[in-house]
Amino acid sequence: MSINTIPQSRGERFPFELVKPQLERVEASIRDQVRAFDPAVEPYVSYVCNTSGKRIRPALSILVGGALGGVKDGHLSIGVILELIHMATLVHDDIIDGAVTRRMIPTANAKWGAGLSVLLGDALFSHALALATEFDDISICRKVGKASREVCEGEIVQTQRRWDLTLTKADYFRIIEMKTGALFAAATGIAAAISGADPEMEAKLFDYGLKLGTAYQIYDDCLDLVGSEEAVGKTLRTDLEKGKLTLPILNLLESASESQRSKLNKRIIDQEALDLSVLVGIAEYEGAIESAVDTGVQMLATCRDHLTDLPESDYKDALVQITRFLGALLEKCRR
Amino acid sequence: MSINTIPQSRGERFPFELVKPQLERVEASIRDQVRAFDPAVEPYVSYVCNTSGKRIRPALSILVGGALGGVKDGHLSIGVILELIHMATLVHDDIIDGAVTRRMIPTANAKWGAGLSVLLGDALFSHALALATEFDDISICRKVGKASREVCEGEIVQTQRRWDLTLTKADYFRIIEMKTGALFAAATGIAAAISGADPEMEAKLFDYGLKLGTAYQIYDDCLDLVGSEEAVGKTLRTDLEKGKLTLPILNLLESASESQRSKLNKRIIDQEALDLSVLVGIAEYEGAIESAVDTGVQMLATCRDHLTDLPESDYKDALVQITRFLGALLEKCRR
Numbered sequence: 242m243s244i245n246t247i248p249q250s251r252g253e254r255f256p257f258e259l260v261k262p263q264l265e266r267v268e269a270s271i272r273d274q275v276r277a278f279d280p281a282v283e284p285y286v287s288y289v290c291n292t293s294g295k296r297i298r299p300a301l302s303i304l305v306g307g308a309l310g311g312v313k314d315g316h317l318s319i320g321v322i323l324e325l326i327h328m329a330t331l332v333h334d335d336i337i338d339g340a341v342t343r344r345m346i347p348t349a350n351a352k353w354g355a356g357l358s359v360l361l362g363d364a365l366f367s368h369a370l371a372l373a374t375e376f377d378d379i380s381i382c383r384k385v386g387k388a389s390r391e392v393c394e395g396e397i398v399q400t401q402r403r404w405d406l407t408l409t410k411a412d413y414f415r416i417i418e419m420k421t422g423a424l425f426a427a428a429t430g431i432a433a434a435i436s437g438a439d440p441e442m443e444a445k446l447f448d449y450g451l452k453l454g455t456a457y458q459i460y461d462d463c464l465d466l467v468g469s470e471e472a473v474g475k476t477l478r479t480d481l482e483k484g485k486l487t488l489p490i491l492n493l494l495e496s497a498s499e500s501q502r503s504k505l506n507k508r509i510i511d512q513e514a515l516d517l518s519v520l521v522g523i524a525e526y527e528g529a530i531e532s533a534v535d536t537g538v539q540m541l542a543t544c545r546d547h548l549t550d551l552p553e554s555d556y557k558d559a560l561v562q563i564t565r566f567l568g569a570l571l572e573k574c575r576r
Numbered sequence: 577m578s579i580n581t582i583p584q585s586r587g588e589r590f591p592f593e594l595v596k597p598q599l600e601r602v603e604a605s606i607r608d609q610v611r612a613f614d615p616a617v618e619p620y621v622s623y624v625c626n627t628s629g630k631r632i633r634p635a636l637s638i639l640v641g642g643a644l645g646g647v648k649d650g651h652l653s654i655g656v657i658l659e660l661i662h663m664a665t666l667v668h669d670d671i672i673d674g675a676v677t678r679r680m681i682p683t684a685n686a687k688w689g690a691g692l693s694v695l696l697g698d699a700l701f702s703h704a705l706a707l708a709t710e711f712d713d714i715s716i717c718r719k720v721g722k723a724s725r726e727v728c729e730g731e732i733v734q735t736q737r738r739w740d741l742t743l744t745k746a747d748y749f750r751i752i753e754m755k756t757g758a759l760f761a762a763a764t765g766i767a768a769a770i771s772g773a774d775p776e777m778e779a780k781l782f783d784y785g786l787k788l789g790t791a792y793q794i795y796d797d798c799l800d801l802v803g804s805e806e807a808v809g810k811t812l813r814t815d816l817e818k819g820k821l822t823l824p825i826l827n828l829l830e831s832a833s834e835s836q837r838s839k840l841n842k843r844i845i846d847q848e849a850l851d852l853s854v855l856v857g858i859a860e861y862e863g864a865i866e867s868a869v870d871t872g873v874q875m876l877a878t879c880r881d882h883l884t885d886l887p888e889s890d891y892k893d894a895l896v897q898i899t900r901f902l903g904a905l906l907e908k909c910r911r
Contacts, residue, residue: 371721386706
């Protein structure tokens with residue numbers, strides 16, 4: 242399957258044209274990984290690998306490599322490893338959420354049940370971590386280990402704090418930094434390390450990834466409330482159904498008077514009484530969605546600040562362009 | 577909790593007295609790992625760590641260390657890492673099997689549901705692999721990665737081939753070597769590498785662990801058919817209910833005439849018609865359980881052969897003693 246035929250969420254075509262040839266190599270390498278598995282396991286892994294995705298994490302590591310003097314094999318490898326970890330988390334997420342389709346095709350969970358999907362995620366995950374040990378530099382291996390631990394912890398804290406009305410914005414940011422930020426940050430930070438960047442530049446690029454991932458999650462959370470299913474191509478308005486309190490809702494709860502908050506709490510907890518379009522209407526009216534967009538947009542500005550010391554190149558431009566692209570998506574959530 | 581108070585399966589007290597102080601340190605270290613997690617995740621990890629187990633894998637790595645000139649910190653660390661991976665697989669197994677209790681206390685799955693248990697297993701697993709990257713020697717890290725990948729693959733192949741009457745004995749051995757043998761082999765093989773053993777000795781000790789783990793699984797599989805729940809302290813006779821074809825059954829199928837095989841297949845597939853005590857009676861009568869015990873006993877003899885070049889020591893004696901202990905358990909399955 243060529244990169245061109247990968248189904249993407251409609252509205253979200255990230256500007257990765259510059260690294261299209263390298264992303265095709267990543268795609269081929271992901272397909273190759275399938276062969277590392279026992280023949281009996283192969284078809285399952287192959288199915289999950291072909292359900293594909295936007296390959297944002299590999300694209301980021303390749304772009305950082307390019308911006309720091311040249312894309313090396315290591316940038317592609319780390320992209321493949323992080324993408325496998327990401328795929329493992331999606332397989333497990335779909336079990337937890339009982340999701341039936343992802344990117345318009347049936348999930349592993351829907352096809353083969355929770356049991357096999359638990360194990361399939363485990364196999365992808367352990368394979369990714371085994372691949373990470375092939376780097377000669379053990380510090381890369383450590384960074385991959387740390388990032389995957391954070392992703393898992395972020396998912397647990399999120400699951401455990403569903404329906405928890407005492408969740409603070411600080412808690413929310415900690416969760417999405419772990420859940421989504423960690424792998425983005427690993428992509429850009431480890432890519433910088435592979436290029437031999439000095440510690441200061443590595444730290445800046447790590448934070449570029451962390452903030453980009455966090456802003457991406459804020460976008461995803463806003464979209465869940467205000468997006469059009471037709472335009473986005475996936476089921477929306479499910480976060481509150483699952484008890485997930487996201488930034489717009491936390492903003493609304495924060496700005497509410499005591500009596501308003503008790504009304505909101507009642508609506509959120511009592512699913513029967515929850516008319517989501519009314520809740521979204523209130524959130525808009527009170528500027529809670531606007532404020533979440535502002536937060537994401539500010540993070541993206543910080544991302545761009547982190548890039549200023551990079552030498553001028555098409556790769557640097559592309560890293561800037563990604564923040565603008567995501568910023569434009571965020572702006573569309575402002576209503 | 578001291579090592580003395582760890583609940584163990586009744587009938588299976590492995591002879592680990594020699595390394596009791598080191599196993600207490602392993603126990604303390606497992607408890608310490610809990611603190612590495614996010615405070616919100618801690619209580620869950622703590623619960624799973626305290627449900628405990630026999631700590632066979634840490635005991636093996638410590639004993640091999642002792643037998644090769646002295647127990648080092650690395651032997652304890654690798655024991656902790658492999659035990660965390662083992663615990664992660666148990667948490668996920670309990671989801672797949674819908675198990676409600678393990679070692680007489682409620683499983684994570686029963687307490688918090690499949691969603692949180694999926695993530696809890698992931699967190700333990702990723703933490704273990706992150707710990708493995710703390711070894712300065714990347715080859716240790718690689719071996720841990722390889723072993724965990726094999727465990728996951730073994731579980732997948734087993735799950736995927738439930739109810740599959742074309743399963744061969746070769747398939748069965750491959751599954752249990754991956755599922756159970758791999759972590760035992762990692763415990764003894766990596767322990768040998770930590771002690772700086774020559775490659776030949778490392779290979780022998782790796783195979784000691786592999787065969788010991790495989791024989792242990794054969795014992796577990798025989799026990800499921802012929803054990804007494806009261807004596808063993810866990811639910812038995814569930815393998816065939818779950819469509820798991822184990823060695824005694826495969827032996828029976830192999831020795832059956834065509835017409836007998838079609839009767840057996842019918843009984844196995846049609847749960848309604850399955851009177852397990854009759855099936856076990858037939859398996860005994862035909863010597864199918866006896867033959868499985870023989871296979872396990874032969875493997876244990878190979879384990880002892882692998883130890884002959886080790887210098888005499890209490891640790892070597894203990895490694896021999898473990899094979900005799902398991903051999904005696906296996907013999908009890910002969911009826």
